[in-house]
Amino acid sequence: MITNTKPSSSYVHIPFCTQICYYCDFAKVYIKNQPVDAYLTSLLDEVEKSQITELKTLYIGGGTPTALSTKQLDYLLAGLTANLDLSKLHEFTVEANPGDLSDEKIKVLKKHHVNRVSLGVQTFDDKLLKKIGRSHTSQDVFDTIEKLRQNDFDNITIDLIYALPTQTMADVKKDVATLLNLNLPHVALYSLILENHTIFMNKMRRGRLDLPDEDLDFEMYNYIIDSLEAAGYDHYEISNFGKAGYQSAHNLMYWDNSEYYGFGAGASGYVNGIRYKNHGPIHHYLEATDKKVTQEVLTLNEQMEEELFLGLRKKSGVSLSRFSEKFDRSFESIYGDIADKLIQKQLLKLENDHIFMTRQGLMLGNDVFEAFILDED
16 A cells, blocks of 8 residues: 555654653663754754655654753754644644753743643652652642643643552552543553563563552553543543543554654654654664665555554544555455454444444453454465
């Protein structure tokens, strides 16, 4: 499936952090003594060469974009928006660490038309924050949200993680209660995943990580879903909850399996049917004329699998008519038997041309996704 239309979304990666969290395996480095200015220059050069003039969503993630100085952040945002028609830019998100977001940086965000801020909170428990390697406190979170609201930022989202080491059900209930009290329009809640090359994985291998068991993890997830839905949040994706009008347009683009640009060290993109990944280590990225280190044209089976893996993350699931139109093959002829078995197991439902996961399916998402993997011809 090759497309000739330009993507309308872009992800920009800032790999610098003021601390390295114990669970994180993203492309990132501690910011001290790094060639930050050279990186920003190279990044904006990569963006400029793509000659983008229109985007619907622009997302700056990391790392921690707000680890940049105020001057560096201003330079970055000015460069990214210089050639854009800002009247077409519906959602402009910047990730932020609550401890980094000063009054001056908030003014820079406002100056350059950022209209959505994503705060990496993870938990409101100060003891747990220290255990997972975060440098901010819960008070930093409350203060930052208040400052953002004073500067007319209403689209604020936070990330929370549950099933953290030593975390109890009572701890999760406290976090949810605090979240609801903040009355934010959007939140993403993730169960802790142990990734290779992280401090937590190393601790786990040495038997030094006390994690909740699988049953408690499921209990926490069910409690979170029930509590947020009762408070008026739409559970529109496995880990995401938004009030009316505040679903993440950028993330929905991923889950709709749409194409997008990816800029910066370690960033991934999907353009003209080709998935690519940029050089990860910063010095490799800076030295490379072609920033892309891998490019892959997906097979038809891989394209269809991705359509399902990503689409089934959404509450609305996958449209069977859209699937047929996109791939010129009927869903039933390829996946009918697989879907029937998952429906019988009460992991999937089929209603009004859409197939989607049940509550049980959401909890066993990997099992559902694996069932749709086809053997290559």
